[in-house]
Amino acid sequence: MSADPSRSAPRPASRLVLDLADIDATMLGEVGGKAANLGELTRAGLPVPPGVCVTTAAYHEVTHALPGLAEMIDDLVATAPGDPRRLTDLAGRVRDALRAAPVPAAIGAAIADGYRGMDAVAVRSSATAEDLPFASFAGQQDTYLNVVGETAVLDAVHGCWASLWTDRAVTYRAANGIDHRAVRLAVVIQAMVPSSVAGVLFTANPVTGRRHEAVIDASPGLGESVVSGAVNPDHFVVDTATGEIRQRRLGDKKTLVRGIPGGGVEHVVNAGDAGSACLTEAQVQAVAALGARVEAHYDGPQDIEWAIDAGGTLWLTQARPVTTVYPLPAARDGLRAYFCFTLAQGLTRPLTPLGLAVFRLLSSGVAELLGRPVADPVTGAGPLSQAGLRLFVDLTGVLRSRVGRAVVPRVFDVMEARAAVVMRSLFDRPEFALTHRSVLPAAARAVRIATRHRLPLRVVRAMRDPQRVRRDLDGLADAAHRRLDLPATTTAGDRLDLVEQVLAHEVVGVVMPVAAPAAAAGFAMLGLAGRMLRPDLAPGELQTVLRGLPNNVTTEMDLALWQLASRIRTAGETLDADPGSLAHRYRAGTLPPVAQQGLAAFLDRYGHRAVAEIDLGLPRWSEDPRHVLGVLLNYQRLDNSAAAPDAVFAAGARQAEEMTATLIGRARGGLRRRAVRFALGRARALAGLREFPKYYLIVVLAAVRRQLSVVGTELATAGRIGTADDVFFLDPPEIRAALAGSDQHALIAARREEYDREMRRRHVPRVLLSDGTEPERDLHGPAAPDGALVGTPASAGTVTGPARVILDPVGAHLEPGEILVAPSTDPGWTPLFLTAGGLVMEMGGANSHGAVVAREYGIPAVVGVAGATTHVRTGQRITVDGTTGLIT
Template sequence: MNTALEFSEIDASMLAQVGGKAANLGEMTRAGLPVPPGWVLTTDAYRQVAEAAALDEVIAEGGPGLAAAARERLLATPVPEPVAKAVTAAYERLGGGPVAVRSSATAEDLPFASFAGQQDTYLNVVGAEAVLDAVRRCWASLWTDRAVAYRASNGIDHASVRLAVVVQAMVQAEVAGVMFTADPLTGRRHRAVIDAGPGLGEAVVSGAVNPDRFVADPATGEILERRAGDKRVVIRSLPGGGTERLDRTGSSDELCLTDAQVRELAALGARVERHYGAPQDTEWAVDASGALWLTQARPITTLFPLPAPDRDGLRVHFSVNVAQGVMGPLTPMGLAGFQLAASGAAGLFGYAPADPRQGPAFMSVAGERLWLDLTTAVRSRAGRVILPKALTLGEARTAAVLDGLFDDPRLSVVHTSRRPFLKGFARFARTVRAPVRVLEALFSPRAALAYTRRLGDELDRRLRVPDDATPVQRVEHAERLLRGAFPVIISIMPIVITGYGLFALASRLSGVPIADMQSVLRSLPGNPTTEMDLELWELATRIEPEPFRELPAGELARRYRAGELPPKAQRGVEDFLRRYGHRGVAEIDLGLPRWSEDPAHILGVLANYLRMDDPGDLAPSVLFARGEAEARRAVEEIAARARRRGALRGAVTRFALRRTRLFGGLRELPKYYLVKILAGVRRSMLVVGERLVAAGLLDEAGDVFFLRFQEVREASAALEADAAPRSEEPADRTAPSALDLRERVAARRAAYEQEARRRHVPRVMLSDGTEPEAVAAARSGSSGPADALTGTAASAGTVTGPARVVLDPVGAHLEPGEILVCPSTDPGWTPLFLTAGGLVMEMGGAMSHGAVVAREYGIPAVVGVADATHRITTGRQLTVNGASGTITLT
């Protein structure tokens, strides 16, 4: 095997042989891009050295000393003679002059992990012996602490990674730097963002210098920004090899690139991006003759994928995941379920899609997450009035972002008529019988509440699937349930809206601002999430405390499944899961397990409750009763203030607030019923998955959630056709094979796991990739004082206590009085609320799930706090003012 390959012999398919950097350099060379000539020492050379160093033994031992032990072994192992000869010969063929020696790992410059800067580069290397030494040090750099940690965080197996080494003719640069073909901060595509400094590019790449910055539009050649850096550090080549660092005094306002050079760079970046079909992070250099060279290119891995990039004109997309408090990705079947339900919702307004499986036209998928296209609303008069008000209640930060977009001339109002909105709303009102529901809520509250219970009973009936149903019948049943879910459960909302509408009326009649009426919303009856949390607390008060105080959640779950918990605990948990086992963390994704399947989270919460000392007056049940009494007093006080304005005002205000309390808690009921539907579909699809496993089409039943319903239906239909008596006419076999299904599952599971590692999800994104919130932050230049954070006031009250930053509720423990700081919440988080002293949330608005539950529990809460989980650390003392929306770090 040839261990040294010229760039012209390399293409993108040779990643395993030459690593990411060399594959890109070979690809660019073959594409005719200006790449300095060079060659690569393949991964086979590294394999030989790694085997001689017995590196597999070091990797198998693992442990905190892995990186240092692996480096030591590699550096102590001699380079095999055939490899040394190949290096010397290739170096001489290149001309024997100064070269750059760069690491090129097989897990490098990938679409999901660039590994930029994780391995070493050596510049201006002169002489064969020096090249060999640089090669050895590149091999060892695969095992730096930072490289090992980066692989671990990206889920890449250490034993699977190999290293090639690039040797490239040295460009003696007069000016060099980096160029992104999309703005890495705002996400805006088709923007050349260039950092440049005098001398070699190492000063810019390593961050040793404040470079000149240029931003250009490659399409027009317009230079949008020029900003001079101080350029106090210059790295230059030394005549005999190596480099020197020169520290310059003072600063220079003179730019190191001319406008013509900036335009040439931008045009070159556009060529590279077109070749790869994706935005690129490049390194470049300009030599003394003025020639422009590309020395590296890799994908920009931090950019979020574009939702529906093929739509005409600038579009505005809003993250459904953010709105639902689920920042991670959804499984393919979870996405498909949401698209079916959304198709049913669109039909209520007269916009049902031709194919319900594809979802409505205003919904798209990007980054394994769901997005809503809000462009029509943003560009209409009615939408600009309604959308911010609606979002202020559930996602206040998004409302502020959209408000900023209204001034963008590219998103000017083009839909001036209110007729389409009124027509759609009228259709919706007729379909869900909104006038009847409102009248019942006003004048026959028992009938209104009975209606919500009947819906639950009807839902339970619809969820039943005969045990002998075929897989195809189960898929058809699941699709019918999901398509019909939204029209059924949303019919509760006119009742809820009536309750909150009367709340606003009471404010107007009494003269009391809504912000001062929040006590009325304490301890609302009828909220299924609150009832669930209180039942879990009550269960903790009557079961045997052992073994909960001693054993981890995993062992408790094992004992529960084996029926080995103490009798009261076993029966109590069974009863709780019989009623609430359909719930879970990130429960909007039907592809994720429910508590009934994996009760470890709930058993862990019970264990946390049982480890607490006697809470006395701070027990959640006591606090809830106290909140209920406080709410009744608030109703009477507000009614009394209204009575001072007139007896009729007082009577209507009391009536209105009592109705608010009666119906306000039902806000959570539609989602509760939706989750029931999703859980029912999940149970049925697991049965289908088991049959596909039995037929050899899948490896495990849960793999079915990495397929779409149509794919499962086709595979199931093929199985049924095979089982049926053969007819003379051959069956139409369009179903995927077992190999196809397994490959799809593997690819989609990998994409899902990759997206699960993504640390940032935009809440609003434009179709050109711009994240408006990032643009606003860049303009302000600061996210505020270090000792104060602001957000949306969500639950009145002030509390001071230590912070507990929680990114995942599973296994989390919250001491009484600690302030829960989290990205967002769904009902799977709320058992933690029972012991929380306060709540700080990055997402949400005054009517978002976490805010509603916090008010009901009387927990001071501030939501919509940007970067709260990064700016606050566990143990930091906070003062949360839930009335003003401020958090003070003490």
């Protein structure tokens, strides 16, 4: 039936057809992803069946002269991913045109020459957008197995060309933002392996993410039965470090795919194999070892197709990167546990390289504050790592410390509740056994820090005069702005020096000893009142005290934006264009007068803020006001005066005052009553200051961004980077190298490509172990009614309404009363809260940013709801119970 795949195919002479042995990974544009991988593996000496590749030059020659094809593809590009009917209609028209296109004689001859010397072959599509790091495109184009004869091979190649435009391929490209005009197709013609058994191998466990754990599915016959899901295969899990088979599960293997003499394949019933494995133990270990070689070559987990022929020879028929496992932080000794800091801050998206560098500098400031200065502030503190352009903090030392276990999970309970659950699940693992049992070193360090920064005195001052603390903090923000307001004559090197000095040595040391003790004192007073009122305290009552808080810079900003919307409406002005057009008119000074002047005043006060604002690389609202204008457009749709945000906020403040009076009256005894009155009063006066450390940081980052934009402009003018914004894709040492004359275009292009890939990533782990395991996947959630989701209660009350799932607030449309369902939120999201009926977040705890703001606005909220944005659909009617934490 098949030729021996070890026979060498003759080497073609044409660039229309190339031998796999002449192809490497750099030739993606000429041979597509599949052929580039097969050629690379062939050159690496791995057992790949011989074959040839019909290059994209042949596809281009066939298609470039087809009448009307370019116009049809332009129509596809212009079609929204959310319009599948039009996408599939246009895709069908392109396919029909390609199938009808004649194959030039020179191409036919080159394909025939490439096939010569082979018998039965597999003819596989190899697209230039395929087997990419962010999307494998597996199965999107066609494959033909056991093709025999020149005519059949040419027909199969023609079919592969047309399959670039299958409905599934077109919709997949549209969903992944791949330009249809930029995609070309090559075709692999490869000797068939007459396999007795075949299957697939993942070199990292795709379920747990665990590295060095090979997962093998195998079945008799051709591997198509396993790849297509036509069979229940044998399943093996192998520890590739030891060769131990950790798991063995036999499938029924009822369907067998095999070649037909003369060409083609058939599916037949396979009887008698259900009780025995189709692979021996030695073969399982050999397949896993082959996968380890491929993974080592590519330095990353691989999805591999393999086959074993009748003689027992193992062949590698395909390999592509595994796109579903999360990349790991830099390796360190032993098993480590990492917490995703940026995800906890409300960012599912990646940070720009300079945004990451900022946090390395800030981590040096934290280490300095704790009395543990680092040698190189640019490198950052030891516990800080990055992976997938996101920041992770090494929790291993915390897990091994008695004090760490006692303190950090409790902090997570109120800031990121689900992470606290995951962290506690690691306590019993032997790799994280306690090694620091004494509390004395930590207590002594805490005393030294408290003494050095006069923290007890600062707490006393805050308790005595909360408003003075607010004035002091406002003064710190103003001083930071002035510190970073440099004259135009300042050199680029001096600007960079000052930025590093401020971030590494001043920001943390200036604001944290002032703001953190005050806010902590507020929440401590709330907790003290709760203790004094037990057991006479009902669920949700203490949270009500925190509604309508004063001294919260974020809610002040949101209400200022609402007041601007009210003034625009009172003036009879209408904003009746899209946010982009309105932004253009604002820059031109042609908005209606109240809107123009009011927006200018708002941006003068709050223009340093942004969505995902902790990333220095993202524009501030003063640079790009489209988000603010989009929120103003949302506010125009609110016509119920009772639901107006300022009215709702004022009502929340009244409810808080009424609840405070109720709780004071409930206290037993005059002394206890006075203590509860004082505690609740200070809780309301100080708790709102929790937003200030981040606000101060954002003020600093906006000023730093202005300085580095000047540096970027200088580098772009000198031709060392492309545009001024490219500076945000470099770190400080690389900026210094550019200032010294180094060209950074290639590095920036690679960084932007990586950033774009990571922007497409939907899943980011809360906690990640250094072997790739995501421990959260092994946890079982608390019991909940059928169909309900459960999270952490964050803002008391119950609301029923239509859900609106929003992954990015920029340009988001939220109707008044809709329930906002989001991955997480930062201050850039909070203007949406003013018209939301309720809030559901995948991240966060009772005192995370979104929870605090929701309470202040009096909207029911549940946070830390795993998978909320995938389980809930926009338009679905849901009930959010912010007292019990249930969403039904």
